[in-house]
Amino acid sequence: MKTYWPIVLVVVLLAIVPFVTTSNVVLNFLITTLLIALVGQGWNLLGGYGGQYSFGHAAFFGTAAYTTAILQVQYGINAWLGLFAGIFAGSLVGAVIGVLCFRSGLRGSYFSLVTLAFAEVLRIFSSVTPITGAGVGTLIKLDLRPEAFQFQSRVPFYWIVLTLVALSLVTVRAAENSRFGAYLVAIRENEDAASALGINTFAVKLAAITLSAAITGAAGCFYAQYFLFIDAAIAYGPWISIDALLAPIVGGAGTLFASLLGALVIKALGEATKLLSGDAPGLDLVIYGLVLIAVVGLAPRGVAGVLTALFRRPFRAQPEGDNG
Amino acid sequence: MAESLLTVENVSKYFGGLLAIDKASFQVRTGTITALIGPNGAGKTTLFSIISGFLPTDDGRVLYDGADITTEPPHRRARRGVARTFQIVQPFAGLTVRENIAIGSHLWQRSRAAALEAANQVALSVGLGAQLEAPAATLTVAGSKRLELARALAIAPRLLLLDEVLAGLNPSEIRDMVPVVRELTARGMTILMTEHVMQAITALAEHVLVLAEGRIIARGTAQEVAADPLVVEAYLGRGAARRITAGSSHA
Numbered sequence: 001m002k003t004y005w006p007i008v009l010v011v012v013l014l015a016i017v018p019f020v021t022t023s024n025v026v027l028n029f030l031i032t033t034l035l036i037a038l039v040g041q042g043w044n045l046l047g048g049y050g051g052q053y054s055f056g057h058a059a060f061f062g063t064a065a066y067t068t069a070i071l072q073v074q075y076g077i078n079a080w081l082g083l084f085a086g087i088f089a090g091s092l093v094g095a096v097i098g099v100l101c102f103r104s105g106l107r108g109s110y111f112s113l114v115t116l117a118f119a120e121v122l123r124i125f126s127s128v129t130p131i132t133g134a135g136v137g138t139l140i141k142l143d144l145r146p147e148a149f150q151f152q153s154r155v156p157f158y159w160i161v162l163t164l165v166a167l168s169l170v171t172v173r174a175a176e177n178s179r180f181g182a183y184l185v186a187i188r189e190n191e192d193a194a195s196a197l198g199i200n201t202f203a204v205k206l207a208a209i210t211l212s213a214a215i216t217g218a219a220g221c222f223y224a225q226y227f228l229f230i231d232a233a234i235a236y237g238p239w240i241s242i243d244a245l246l247a248p249i250v251g252g253a254g255t256l257f258a259s260l261l262g263a264l265v266i267k268a269l270g271e272a273t274k275l276l277s278g279d280a281p282g283l284d285l286v287i288y289g290l291v292l293i294a295v296v297g298l299a300p301r302g303v304a305g306v307l308t309a310l311f312r313r314p315f316r317a318q319p320e321g322d323n324g
Numbered sequence: 325m326a327e328s329l330l331t332v333e334n335v336s337k338y339f340g341g342l343l344a345i346d347k348a349s350f351q352v353r354t355g356t357i358t359a360l361i362g363p364n365g366a367g368k369t370t371l372f373s374i375i376s377g378f379l380p381t382d383d384g385r386v387l388y389d390g391a392d393i394t395t396e397p398p399h400r401r402a403r404r405g406v407a408r409t410f411q412i413v414q415p416f417a418g419l420t421v422r423e424n425i426a427i428g429s430h431l432w433q434r435s436r437a438a439a440l441e442a443a444n445q446v447a448l449s450v451g452l453g454a455q456l457e458a459p460a461a462t463l464t465v466a467g468s469k470r471l472e473l474a475r476a477l478a479i480a481p482r483l484l485l486l487d488e489v490l491a492g493l494n495p496s497e498i499r500d501m502v503p504v505v506r507e508l509t510a511r512g513m514t515i516l517m518t519e520h521v522m523q524a525i526t527a528l529a530e531h532v533l534v535l536a537e538g539r540i541i542a543r544g545t546a547q548e549v550a551a552d553p554l555v556v557e558a559y560l561g562r563g564a565a566r567r568i569t570a571g572s573s574h575a
Contacts, residue, residue: 001437179430179439186427189416196376196410198402198431198479 001177002256004170010257011166018155027154031226033267034161035219039240040247040259041168042216047245048253049172049181050208051188053108056115057216057244059097059122062235064090064217065224069138070131079140079149083221090217091210098209102202107191116241123236137231140224149225161222165260168215172256175211184208188254216244250295252302261303265295329354329483329514330375335384337370337538344370346538347384352483352531357505357515359529359546363559366535368518369411372487375516376408377401388483402431407481409472411488411518415460421447422456424471428478443478450474450504466497473504484508486517490524502527522546534558 017030039061047053067089068082077085097118101111126132133139144150151157175181183204186194195201224230234240243266251262269291270284277283299306328351337345345367352358360368373379375386377398386394393401407428416424425443426436433439447453450470455463463471469489476484486505490498502524508515519525525532526546534542534549536558542549549555553565560568 177436179434179436182423182427182430182436182439185419186416189418190414192378193410193414193416193475194427195398196378196402196408196414197428197475198399199427200397200399 002173004173006256007166007169007173010260011162011169014162015159018158022153022155024154027158029267029271031154031158031161033263034158034165034260035222035226036243036247036267037260037263038161038165038168038219038222039216039244040251040263041165041172042212042214042219043244044248044251044253044259045172045175045184045215046208046212048248048255048258049175049188050184050205052205052209053112053245054115054209054212054241055112055245056097056117056119056241057212058119058236058238058241059115060090060094060213060216061220061223061240061244062119062122062126062230062232063093064220065230065235066126066132066138068221069140069224069230072140073138074131078147079225080147083149083218083225086221086224087214087217090220091214094213094217095206095210097213098206102205102209116238119236119238119241123232126236127232132232132235135231137229137234140228142228150228157226161226164218164222168218169256169260171211171215176256180204180207185254246292248302250292250302252304255302255304258302258304265303266292327354328352329389330516331385331387332371332375333385333387335371335374335381335386337367337374337379338382344538345374348535348538348540349384350533350540350543352514352516354514355509355512356531357509357517357529358531358533359525360516360518360533360535361520361525361549362518362535366558367538368535369487370538371535372408372485372516372518376406376485402479402481405480405482406485407476407479407483408485409469409476409487409489411491413468413472415463415468415471417461418459420457420459421452421463421471421474424460425452425474425478428475431479446474446478449507450477451500465492466494466501469493469501470504477508482512482514484513484515486515486519488518488520490519490521498524522550 018027039057042060043054043057064086068079068086071077071082071085072079097115101114106114128134144152183194183199186199187201187204191201246266247262248258249262250265251258251260270288273284273287277287330352332348332350335345335348336343348371360371362368370379374381377396381394385392388401388404388406393404416427422440422443425446426439429439429442429446433442444456447456450473452470452474455467460471473489490501493501498521505515505528529546532544532546532549533540534555541554541558542552556565556568
């Protein structure tokens with residue numbers, strides 16, 4: 001059985017950051033990093049462990065974000081209730097997309113393309129329909145009270161997103177130690193062999209996409225509360241689908257800390273290239289892209305793979321074939 | 325318990341215009357080893373895929389233990405006790421041998437620890453005890469064939485479908501594997517196997533079915549079918565049986 005101690009350690013270390021510094025720059029960087037880590041952890045469960053590569057996790061992020069925002073703005077429902085409603089709505093969209101895709105036997109790139117299409121349809125729909133504020137977007141009224149899930153300082157936000165990330169890490173670790181997780185990995189490795197061994201692959205994949213959507217949905221709700229504004233491009237835009245898969249892939253898809261490691265790397269990289277490139281417009285994105293290509297090319301098993309190789313090497317007489 | 329564990333009734337399968345299986349009917353008696361042989365392309369693997377639920381039939385029925393399972397998906401059949409191996413081995417390549425087998429054990433063991441423990445036992449029973457922690461991708465051909473068998477055994481099947489589990493093994497590996505297979509019937513399993521290795525069929529199977537061009541052309545003991553002119557012709561071509569008989573009478 002894999003233990004929970006690494007999660008406790010990492011979360012405690014991150015939790016004491018606000019006692020060391022209350023710099024808004026640092027906290028803002030960490031909050032957005034943790035937000036992406038949460039978005040990506042949802043993807044990691046379905047894509048990293050289950051081998052189902054979604055290109056449309058924005059569908060879950062956006063639905064959850066809109067649900068929590070619309071419930072507050074249009075119906076005056078408490079934001080904390082909105083958080084749970086948003087997570088529920090996100091996972092519902094996950095279940096619906098899952099039924100449609102997996103029932104019709106979509107695998108590999110076909111699944112990826114259809115999930116991308118769903119997110120795009122939702123983006124276009126939300127950019128014209130009145131309830132989402134159409135092209136204007138939805139602005140959540142400023143109401144700086146903890147009861148309204150809004151805070152004067154960034155510190156409570158930081159701890160809340162950290163709590164959500166911690167919960168997602170615990171969820172994934174629990175999955176790793178369960179039959180569900182073993183079945184999910186079996187489906188990733190060989191779906192036919194899995195069904196020959198009595199695995200209801202449809203049910204397992206459906207459970208995975210629903211749970212995955214719930215985790216990514218939680219990030220969507222948090223986003224809405226933190227920035228107090230969403231529109232179609234933010235909620236359902238390709239940027240969030242890309243960050244959702246980029247973070248865990250850079251981190252080492254299918255490992256517990258993949259998304260957190262990957263989010264740290266890509267966010268740090270993004271900031272660093274902005275500093276380096278100075279005023280040249282777009283140059284930071286070019287450098288960012290090049291470095292990402294290098295990372296993915298040189299370390300196909302991500303940061304986690306590199307770390308594992310580094311830590312193991314000194315203890316082994318002969319290098320193993322799977323290193324590097 | 326039914327007299328025959330598996331009954332295949334008038335099963336036909338078309339691939340486009342090609343008739344791959346032509347009204348195949350046979351029974352596999354409980355507790356026996358039945359071999360399904362035939363030249364390459366005869367439809368053995370197709371028939372296996374139909375019995376295990378990976379391919380739909382175009383006609384006919386498959387009955388298991390008295391129940392009609394013709395339209396059941398593979399995982400339901402597995403729960404009933406039908407296990408199969410794949411001719412082209414299908415390991416969970418990224419997992420260790422023990423983790424591979426544990427996926428099968430999980431069918432009856434919810435807890436991860438119990439499934440891994442059960443996997444140890446199965447691995448020992450097929451001679452994979454030394455490679456428990458080896459990644460499945462690093463196994464030799466003989467090792468991966470054993471792993472195929474071990475995974476199928478882990479679901480505690482009553483009917484075991486072995487698709488060329490000896491193919492690609494050298495003679496000494498075959499000699500090691502034959503008793504492993506025979507031991508399974510002693511543990512109460514019923515086996516339907518396809519095989520090219522005649523030595524193994526003679527050693528193992530009580531009943532042999534010969535499939536050629538999608539039709540079952542002969543059935544009986546290994547000696548009976550080997551002497552059947554239709555079977556000889558299926559393997560060696562039209563008129564071969566007559567020429568062989570003529571040749572041997574001259575000698």
